[in-house]
Amino acid sequence: MKLTALSFENYKAFSKRESIEVRPLTILIGRNNAGKSAISRLPLLIARALSDRAESPFEFKFNGMDFGASFLDLIHNRVPHGSVGIGATFTDDDGKTTQLWGSVQYFNEYKLQLVSRFFLRKMNDSAITLSWIGREPLKEGELYCVEETEQKCRVSFQGFFPQFIQPIEENQALTLSLEKGLMDIRLNNTLLAKATKNMTYLGYFRQQPQRLYNFPSRILHNVGFNGVNAPELLGDDFLRNKGIVLEAVSEWISHYLGGWKLDIDEQGEMFSLIMRNPDNPSVAVNLVDVGTGIAQVLPIIVQRQFEAITGQTGNLEIVEQPELHLHPDAHGNLADLYVEAIKQSDARFIIETHSEIFLLRIRRWIAEKKLEPNQVIIYWINDDPNSGERIQTIHIQKDGEVDKWPKGIFSEDFEEVRAIRKAQKDFWQ
Template sequence: MLTALRLANFKAWQETGVIALKPVTMLLGTNSSGKSSLIQSLLLLKQTAHSPDRSMHLNLGADEAHDYFNFGSFNDILKSGTQSPRQFAIEFAFQADPQSRIESGQFACSYGQTTHGAAVIQTLALSTGGHRFRALRREKGAYAIFVNDDALPRAKGRHLAPERSIALSAEAIAVLGHVGAIAEDLSLAIRRELENIVYLGPLRRKPERDYVWNKMTPGQIESDGHRAVDALLASALTRGAQHNAVLDGVSFWLNRMKVADKLEVKQLGRSNRYEIVVHQAGVSANLRDVGIGISQVLPVLTVAYFAPAGSTIILEEPEIHLHPLAQSVLAELFVAMSRARRIQFIVETHSEHLFRRMQTLIARRETSAEQIALFFAEREADGAMLRKLTVDEYGRVSNWPKYFFGDALGETREQARLMFTRQQRQTGQ
């Protein structure tokens, strides 16, 4: 699980400070306030870690088929107006899976620009327990490798350049001697944390009328929701201990949201084609023929059950096209699945209903302020600013930004005033 994030000179953010991440972290804010940039920093590292080129310092996203974002150039990431040194930084901390040899660790990397305009690592620091490993860029692309607070490097050279932003090279690990194995395990743990990130964006595919099942379980659900139905088909058509687990879980939450009683996978004749049937109030219909809200929330619900236990699921606007009750139930989903499957949710949302239900869950003691982190992003003259919302045990927020969700009480007062004024006039007549 990711436990902290910090950005410096990254897009709208001059300095975020250390952002404490929880099992459920919600990011709210005005449009173009920098919320998405917080998410994109992690996806930038993830797509770099997946790069087939080990020498890649930062994968800015030239491959539209496999990358999450095309970040453009180094200058498109660097915060406008940044003076010398022209560098940006990404840092995160994590609590590793219980199976890992590394219990927890920290990643910190700063990036500069070569004379040819490419992004290049300036400083990479990997830490765990009492061990800290650093790779510092020197002249002509050479790197110096330091351990802990050593004044002198263990080695220097171009061959010691870090790999894919997250790992020391094999040559660097070799010169570290007996602590090299720790550095190697730490790099692997960081890679796994990034691999365990699952991202679902705000733009999701419309459903098909029927689907071909190739008798395989998909490797992942893609950022536009593609393969979500494949995961449902595999759940329904593969026998074993997990038979129907994903399908039943998704049906449960659709029912809880009052948008469907259940889903059914139905074979079309004797072919290998299947349709998703939605049952609601005694009526059955193809997924293609029901409201768009069901198909848009379907990947959100599916990924909560399909992602491996211990994953970090990043969601942008999961509430899109849902009515208010369904939006609020998403809060219950996040709390329940974070507890049952050790799933971490980082959610960027504009939904008042989702937020208000999260407050209610805290007041009911179904979760706590220690398990939930709420942040509000807003723009200032010199960039973005992040405010941690302070929530008490009753779900009350003491530092809520004024009028972000509108002024409900003010609207009620104005309606009452206008009604009273109109009644007075009618009485006077």
């Protein structure tokens, strides 16, 4: 089962209800502070709400993630008694979908979150909708109505999902019906939690390198939050897998980022990541002392090469600005890594980027028939809240052209050249 769509309302920068598809390669573009990161990080918020570790419907600080100082930072315009609505669609291998939606009301005076509406529907099956009907959240926080039967009941939640449902009126038939419904909910909760497990998030500031690392005493399967485990994953590979992943990473860096090779300098129980001169292998520099670009891109390259070699693919990888601190010449080569992953596995990515070259490379591969148009979708996040359409969908056609291109996207170079030409004309006059 895979996450195939996201929806949200009154969430961060977005007041109205919005929806996006999640395809193998979902690309978010837009100006700074438009709301791209709020969308790209949303699957992590949902994953936490579905997990058995959730302590409240929406947690805003967990596993290194920080969605804000308080729940108010999730609410559009930080309305003290506002609510946030978040939903997702999941699709199994047979094409059957499961739709999930939940609204969480915030009571600022109590610093309390309460699920005000819960909706779950599996394709070709009946839906279940729970609506909070209480007035006082402290006294009636568990008072809900099952909309399909108009029956009142008491409901307790763990995270986003109901864990206990009991009818208020004694009714054996209703009790049995609710118990069956709860079993279905729990089964779906397990399936959806599994579908959102093992996500990888690489934010726009990846983990900074250190001079020394301990060889890991555990076997690693991904680079972790912001790439924190990337060096240890290479250390694990060096110790236990003959350095196959390390060699692949080194070859990529050498080919596209300046010729030097990545290597491990073993120092007893510890090791260093070093860049070695291929023409004079005795010349080596600690990764800490080389340019920021290589350190920032390293977790991306490690994860891509690890999955390509081992075949161990996560549910979803979220990457913000993969091109950060890299010369534009390497942007297209980064795009190639994601294209190859999609072609060779069922990998799925949400990429937030400011790189025109990254997009051009994707369009090129579609035009050259190396990628199918339906595997990619682009969303332009409009930073003008009064524009009417906050999220604009851009499809790449079979010939590599786009079906539409919102005004102003990547037009800066043209505007600069036009200004230069005008200045030159004025000079000669």
